[in-house]
Amino acid sequence: MERASAAYENDLNLKATELRLGLPGTDESSEKQSSRNYKRSSPEMDNSCQKDEQKCVPASKAQVVGWPPVRSYLKNVLHQKNDSDLSGMFVKVSMDGAPYLRKIDIKVYKNYPDLLKALENMFKCSIGVYSEREGCNGSDFSPTYEDKDGDWMLVGDVPWDMFITSCKRLRIMKGSEAKGLGCL
Amino acid sequence: MAYSFPEEVLEYVFAFLSSHKDRNAVSLVCKSWYEIERWCRRRIFIGNCYAVSPQIVIRRFPEVRAVKIKGKPHFADFNLVPEGWGAYVYPWISAMVRSYPWLEEIKLKRMVVTDESLELLSKSFKNFKVLVLSSCEGFTTDGLASIAANCRNLRELDLRECEVEDLSGHWLSHFPDNFTSLVSLNMSCLGSEVSFSALERLVSRCPNLRTLRLNRAVPVEKLPNLLRRAPQLVEFGTGAYSAENQTDIFSNLVEAFSGCKHLKSLSGFWDVDPAYLPAMYYACTGITSLNLSNATVQSPDLVELIIQCPNLKCLWVLDYIEDAGLKALPSYCKDLQELRVFPSDPYGAEPNVSLTEQGLVTVSAGCPKLQSVLYFCRQMSNAALITIARNRPNLIRFRLCIIDPQAPDYLTLEPLDTGFGAIVEHCKELLRLSMSGLLTDRVFEYIGTHAKKLEMLSIAFAGDSDLGLHNVLSGCESLRKLEIMDCPFGDKALLANAAKLETMRSLWMSSCSVRRCPSSNVEVMDERGHPDSRPETCPVEKLYIYRTVAGPRVDKPNFVWTMDEDAVLRLS
Numbered sequence: 001m002e003r004a005s006a007a008y009e010n011d012l013n014l015k016a017t018e019l020r021l022g023l024p025g026t027d028e029s030s031e032k033q034s035s036r037n038y039k040r041s042s043p044e045m046d047n048s049c050q051k052d053e054q055k056c057v058p059a060s061k062a063q064v065v066g067w068p069p070v071r072s073y074l075k076n077v078l079h080q081k082n083d084s085d086l087s088g089m090f091v092k093v094s095m096d097g098a099p100y101l102r103k104i105d106i107k108v109y110k111n112y113p114d115l116l117k118a119l120e121n122m123f124k125c126s127i128g129v130y131s132e133r134e135g136c137n138g139s140d141f142s143p144t145y146e147d148k149d150g151d152w153m154l155v156g157d158v159p160w161d162m163f164i165t166s167c168k169r170l171r172i173m174k175g176s177e178a179k180g181l182g183c184l
Numbered sequence: 185m186a187y188s189f190p191e192e193v194l195e196y197v198f199a200f201l202s203s204h205k206d207r208n209a210v211s212l213v214c215k216s217w218y219e220i221e222r223w224c225r226r227r228i229f230i231g232n233c234y235a236v237s238p239q240i241v242i243r244r245f246p247e248v249r250a251v252k253i254k255g256k257p258h259f260a261d262f263n264l265v266p267e268g269w270g271a272y273v274y275p276w277i278s279a280m281v282r283s284y285p286w287l288e289e290i291k292l293k294r295m296v297v298t299d300e301s302l303e304l305l306s307k308s309f310k311n312f313k314v315l316v317l318s319s320c321e322g323f324t325t326d327g328l329a330s331i332a333a334n335c336r337n338l339r340e341l342d343l344r345e346c347e348v349e350d351l352s353g354h355w356l357s358h359f360p361d362n363f364t365s366l367v368s369l370n371m372s373c374l375g376s377e378v379s380f381s382a383l384e385r386l387v388s389r390c391p392n393l394r395t396l397r398l399n400r401a402v403p404v405e406k407l408p409n410l411l412r413r414a415p416q417l418v419e420f421g422t423g424a425y426s427a428e429n430q431t432d433i434f435s436n437l438v439e440a441f442s443g444c445k446h447l448k449s450l451s452g453f454w455d456v457d458p459a460y461l462p463a464m465y466y467a468c469t470g471i472t473s474l475n476l477s478n479a480t481v482q483s484p485d486l487v488e489l490i491i492q493c494p495n496l497k498c499l500w501v502l503d504y505i506e507d508a509g510l511k512a513l514p515s516y517c518k519d520l521q522e523l524r525v526f527p528s529d530p531y532g533a534e535p536n537v538s539l540t541e542q543g544l545v546t547v548s549a550g551c552p553k554l555q556s557v558l559y560f561c562r563q564m565s566n567a568a569l570i571t572i573a574r575n576r577p578n579l580i581r582f583r584l585c586i587i588d589p590q591a592p593d594y595l596t597l598e599p600l601d602t603g604f605g606a607i608v609e610h611c612k613e614l615l616r617l618s619m620s621g622l623l624t625d626r627v628f629e630y631i632g633t634h635a636k637k638l639e640m641l642s643i644a645f646a647g648d649s650d651l652g653l654h655n656v657l658s659g660c661e662s663l664r665k666l667e668i669m670d671c672p673f674g675d676k677a678l679l680a681n682a683a684k685l686e687t688m689r690s691l692w693m694s695s696c697s698v699r700r701c702p703s704s705n706v707e708v709m710d711e712r713g714h715p716d717s718r719p720e721t722c723p724v725e726k727l728y729i730y731r732t733v734a735g736p737r738v739d740k741p742n743f744v745w746t747m748d749e750d751a752v753l754r755l756s
Contacts, residue, residue: 066262066669066694067644068530068560068587069618071345148458159529159536161480162504165426165457 089164095123095141095172106167111160119143119172127172141172188216195224204229223247230254231689233271233295237734238279250289250314251280257692257728258642259667260294261319264694264726266711268741271295272322274304275739281308289314296320302327306334313365314340321347325355325376332358340368342395353378353401359386368395372421372452377401388413397421400454405433411440419449421475426457437463451475458485468492475500477526483509491516497553498522503539503560510543514550522556523547530560530587541568548575556581563594564621569603573610582607583618589645589670592622599623605630608638618642628652632659640665653677657684667692674723675700690730697723711743 089107102122109115116127127141143155147166155163155170188194198221201207211221227250230236241248255271273295280287287309297320305312312335325348331341332355353376359366366386371378380402387393393414402423411417427433437460441447447467456479471493476486477500486501487509496517501509503525513520525543529536541564548554548571555578564586573579593600600621608614608631617638619627623646631638632655639662647653654677656666666688674697678685685691699720708715709726736746 064589064670066259066264067589068527068585069262069642069644070527070530070560071261072263162482165455165480166482 091145091167091169093119093122093170093172095125096174098123104170106164112156112163115155116143119170123172125172141174143170144173145170191220194220198224202227226250227289228252232730232732233273233276234734234737235689235730235732238276240733242279242283246283248280248284249287250291251276251284251287252289252291252293253295254293255295257667257690258294258665259669259692259694264669266709266741266743269709269744270737270739270741272739273297274301277301277305281305285309286311288312289316291316291318292320293318294320296322297327299323299327299330303330303334306330309335311337313337314342316340316342316344317346318344319346324349325351325353325374329355329358332356333360336360336363337365338363339365339392340395341366342368342370343373344370346373348374350375352376356386357382361385361389364389365392366390367392368419369393370395370397370421371399372397374399375401380406384409384413391416393417395419397451398423400424400452403427404437404460405430408433408436408440411444415443416446417444418446419473420444420447420452421450422452422454424455425453425460425479426455427460434460434463438466442466445470447471449473449475451478453479456481456485458482461485461489464489465492469494471496473498477502477524480504480528487512493517494519496520500524500526502526502528503537504528505543506538507540507543507546508538510539511546513547518551519553520547520551521553523551523554524558525560526558527560527585527587535562541565544568545571545575548572553578555579558583558585558618560585560587562587563591564600564603565593565595566598566600566603566606567593567595569600570606573603573606577610577612579607579611580613581616582611582614583616583642584620585618586621589620590622591620599626601626601630605634608634612637614638616640619646620644624648625652625655628655632656635660637662639663640667642667643671644669645671647671647673650674650676654680657681664689666690668694668696670695672697674698678729685729686731688731690728692726692728694726696727698727699723706746707737707740708745709743710745714745 090103090105093102093104095102104118104122106115109118120127123141125141127143144152145155145163145167146169147153148168152171158166189197194217198207198210201210204227207221207225211218222244223246225245226248228241228245228248230241230251230253233253233255253273253276255273256265256269259265260269271294273292277290281304285308288311290305290312291314295317297317302323305315307330315331315335315338323346328341328343328348331338353374356371356378359382363386367390378399378401383402387396387410394417396410396414396417397419398410398421400423404422404425404427407422411420441464444467448470450464450467450471450473453476458481461481468489469492472495474490474493474496476489479486479502482504483506486505490496490499490501490509491512494516497519498521499513499517501524505525510525513523523544525539539561541561544557544559544561545568548557554576557579558581561584564584592598593603600619601624604617604619604623604627608617612634614635615637617631617635617640619642623643625648628647628651631641635641638660641656641660641663643666650673652671653668653673656663657677658681663684668691671693673693678698699722707728707730708724709728710724712718712725715724737744740746
């Protein structure tokens with residue numbers, strides 16, 4: 001049916017008398033170009049977000065299926081943990097003013113918010129990561145960690161995966177002392 | 185042909201021809217050469233499993249011992265080919281079981297392999313020696329158990345980046361106690377833990393073992409025992425490379441690695457604790473291939489390891505290496521031939537590492553043998569590309585992925601046409617090119633004019649009109665595979681170059697503007713419904729065109745339509 005009507009239209013040259021909005025001289029193909037949409041996404045993307053259990057930070061551009069051209073096994077390397085994995089990664093946690101230290105398994109957590117919540121529960125305090133959050137006034141604490149090189153770093157600067165491989169111990173510093181580490 | 189050589193002599197001469205191209209050329213000389221050649225061909229390569237049928241292959245080549253078959257198009261790696269599309273190996277295996285009882289080797293890429301297929305092959309080919317499955321799927325560890333249990337003469341079991349349903353690690357224990365012929369075992373893509381004692385015993389009793397690639401589940405504590413039992417190893421892949429602080433592990437590793445005096449290739453390195461990397465240094469002088477694409481460690485640790493390998497030819501690494509790390513390569517790894525830099529955070533909106541075009545420029549300047557590049561980065565400039573092209577006219581493979589689609593030259597904000605133009609102009613032996621960034625029809629003019637040896641081209645988000653595609657199809661004389669996503673190419677260029685398509689293995693176009701297709705060997709994939717059921721102006725979702733002598737597929741899923749003769753009539 002469609003084929004017959006196509007032939008019919010060509011013979012009568014209906015296109016020439018067609019009413020359209022658009023400058024004279026422009027035709028269909030240029031319209032199609034502008035409507036070319038690079039922001040295809042697919043239900044797969046949403047599903048994979050849930051499966052990976054990583055924080056689904058929406059990128060500034062909507063994700064396109066097939067782009068960037070990365071194999072899924074590579075994504076698994078970086079974001080998924082093996083279920084039957086090695087023993088946990090226990091690090092000592094000290095808190096300024098507390099009489100004794102604690103130990104936590106940082107491999108149990110999936111991201112920074114999880115970790116900080118656990119620390120807050122453990123030490124019954126409120127911990128701010130960035131200086132934007134309630135400011136670094138005297139009553140708040142800042143989490144810091146000692147990395148492989150022995151340097152004391154502010155928690156939150158590097159990607160989570162990088163953090164858990166380089167963190168050797170944690171210290172929750174009193175807000176006033178942590179000022180030098182980046183609180184504005 | 186009164187003066188021709190006896191058949192036996194010709195057969196003897198043909199046996200020296202290993203390249204498929206040469207064999208194919210020989211078979212075209214005359215009828216008697218065709219006949220002689222087909223009876224003595226032992227190795228077959230089928231680049232597209234749908235280009236020919238098992239029956240046709242068997243009829244022509246009755247005495248084959250080794251088969252290599254490729255299935256899905258390359259873009260299947262990036263989830264662009266829907267589930268259930270095809271590339272099933274079972275029909276091939278069942279046909280070969282009847283006709284090639286002495287088959288020794290099967291190598292498959294991007295095919296669907298079932299446990300049934302694996303069991304059938306393991307029980308039918310008495311002299312079966314080599315199974316290599318690259319990017320395959322559809323089987324479980326039960327299939328592997330059949331292979332282990334039944335292939336008494338197995339030499340190679342190589343699973344590269346396959347999606348295997350991992351029911352348990354028990355499959356490895358199915359190798360019989362008197363099985364000693366193993367030369368190569370690659371289980372790196374499997375998840376479950378195998379029995380370590382079974383693995384140790386297997387390694388101990390196979391004196392010819394030269395390749396052992398473990399999976400992530402093998403902890404680093406187990407490595408010294410394995411390495412001590414196989415000091416003859418040439419290629420080794422670790423499992424997870426970290427542990428609780430135990431000082432004796434480190435010294436055991438050092439001792440074990442120093443005993444391996446023949447190592448040329450290292451891989452694995454999941455969950456790396458950089459403190460354990462120095463344990464390998466003694467084994468590094470002979471290393472030619474280093475795959476660190478799982479190693480999520482920072483640049484200084486990566487560099488420390490890499491500079492221990494003066495004979496390095498092939499390096500795969502994550503972008504944690506950064507520009508600073510790549511700077512070390514010209515000084516320490518002058519023989520580098522292949523470099524692949526993968527993105528650690530491909531979906532992040534902002535760069536997480538300091539890796540730019542500068543890293544690649546430095547390597548191109550200082551490594552004179554560099555011929556193969558795969559590089560993911562977030563910015564590029566025409567100036568950098570021109571420099572790379574001038575530095576390295578010997579490039580054979582150049583695949584650049586700038587993560588932001590249509591990113592322009594970050595210095596001038598212009599398209600990257602002149603940069604890629606310089607690549608094809610200077611690198612006259614270029615076989616494979618993948619482009620990205622902002623590109624207009626101009627770049628395709630350059631490609632059509634200069635890329636005469638180019639065999640494979642991958643394009644995304646590029647070009648302005650059909651002229652772009654037309655330049656490629658009409659200019660690239662050696663083109664075999666073309667894959668295109670999200671470009672404004674339509675019917676015109678395809679129609680004008682229909683004959684060209686017959687000379688290529690395949691053309692893939694997805695999310696382009698194609699509405700009607702020029703020939704009968706065309707598959708349209710559209711999960712929304714038959715192409716004719718939608719408005720004429722609506723482009724098809726995915727198009728896959730390939731030449732074939734096998735006729736239309738009999739195993740099509742319901743979202744694939746092959747265009748028929750009517751399509752050709754409609755266009756004319």
